[in-house]
Amino acid sequence: MKLILEKINKKFAEKTLFTDASFTFETGKIYGLLGRNGAGKTTLFNCISKNMSLDSGQIALTDETGEAHQDYDNTEIGFIYTQPILPNFMTAVEFVQFFIDINSTRLVTQKTASDYLIAVGIQEIDHNKLLKDFSHGMKNKVQMLISVITETPVLLLDEPLTSFDVIAAHDMKKLILSLKKDTVIIFSTHILQLAQDMCDEIILLHNEKLTAVNPEMIHDKNFESEIIELLSDNYGVADKETAHE
Ligand SMILES: Nc1ncnc2c1ncn2[C@@H]1O[C@H](COP(=O)(O)OP(=O)(O)OP(=O)(O)O)[C@@H](O)[C@H]1O
Numbered sequence: 001m002k003l004i005l006e007k008i009n010k011k012f013a014e015k016t017l018f019t020d021a022s023f024t025f026e027t028g029k030i031y032g033l034l035g036r037n038g039a040g041k042t043t044l045f046n047c048i049s050k051n052m053s054l055d056s057g058q059i060a061l062t063d064e065t066g067e068a069h070q071d072y073d074n075t076e077i078g079f080i081y082t083q084p085i086l087p088n089f090m091t092a093v094e095f096v097q098f099f100i101d102i103n104s105t106r107l108v109t110q111k112t113a114s115d116y117l118i119a120v121g122i123q124e125i126d127h128n129k130l131l132k133d134f135s136h137g138m139k140n141k142v143q144m145l146i147s148v149i150t151e152t153p154v155l156l157l158d159e160p161l162t163s164f165d166v167i168a169a170h171d172m173k174k175l176i177l178s179l180k181k182d183t184v185i186i187f188s189t190h191i192l193q194l195a196q197d198m199c200d201e202i203i204l205l206h207n208e209k210l211t212a213v214n215p216e217m218i219h220d221k222n223f224e225s226e227i228i229e230l231l232s233d234n235y236g237v238a239d240k241e242t243a244h245e
Pocket residue numbers: 012015017035036037038039040041042043044
C-alpha cells in the first residue's frame with residue numbers, strides 16, 4: 001500500500017508551509033519526519049487525515065489492486081496526537097469497548113477491552129478508572145491502542161513516545177515495528193536518536209518541500225551534524241550564490 005502526496009500546497013495567511021511538495025510513502029518502512037518548529041509537520045498530518053484541506057495538490061491512498069484513491073475515508077488514517085484527545089467522562093475499559101463495538105465488522109481478533117489494555121501495559125487496577133485521571137503517558141497508550149485495534153492502513157504519530165517511561169517506550173517501539181509490514185507509518189520527532197533507532201527512511205520537511213535523506217546517513221556517526229546542516233537556514237544558499245556567479 002502507498003500513500004501518495006503529489007504537488008501539495010498549503011499556506012496560512014502569510015505563512016507558506018508546502019509548495020508543490022511531493023512524496024510517496026509505502027508499507028514496510030517506518031518514516032521519520034523531521035523539520036524545524038513550525039515547518040508544518042502537524043499540519044501535514046492534519047491534511048493526510050482530512051482534518052484540514054489542502055490549498056491544492058493531491059493526497060491518495062492505493063488499494064489492494066494498486067489503484068490510487070483521493071476519496072479514502074478518514075477512518076483509514078490512525079493519528080496519534082502529541083496531546084492525547086480522549087473522552088474524560090469514560091473509563092478506559094468503556095472507551096476501548098466502545099471502539100470495539102463501533103468497529104465490530106472490521107475486527108479480526110476476539111480480544112476483550114481488558115485484553116487490549118493489558119497488551120499495552122495498562123494494569124487491571126486502572127481499567128475502570130476515568131480517562132481524566134490517567135497520566136499523559138497512559139492516555140497516549142490508550143490512543144495508540146485504538147489505532148492498533150482498528151488496524152488502520154496509515155499510522156501517523158506526532159512526536160510519540162516522549163511521555164512514555166523507558167519500559168513503555170520500549171514496548172511501544174516493538175508495537176510500532178510489528179505493524180510496519182502492513183501499515184504506512186510516519187512519525188514526526190525532534191529526537192534524532194529515536195529517528196535513528198526506528199526509521200528506515202528520514203524525510204525532511206524544510207523550505208516547503210519534502211525530501212528523503214540518503215538512508216546510509218541514518219546510521220552514520222555524524223548523523224546529527226548532517227541533519228543540523230540540512231535543516232539550517234543557510235543550507236544551499238552558498239550553492240545558489242555560486243550558481244548565480
Ligand atoms: N489552523 C491554523 N491557522 C493558522 N495558522 C496555523 C494553523 N495551524 C498551524 N498554523 C501555523 O502553521 C505553522 C506550522 O504549524 P505546525 O504545527 O504544522 O508545525 P510543526 O512542524 O508541527 O511544528 P512543531 O515542530 O513546533 O510542533 C505554524 O506557524 C503555525 O502557527
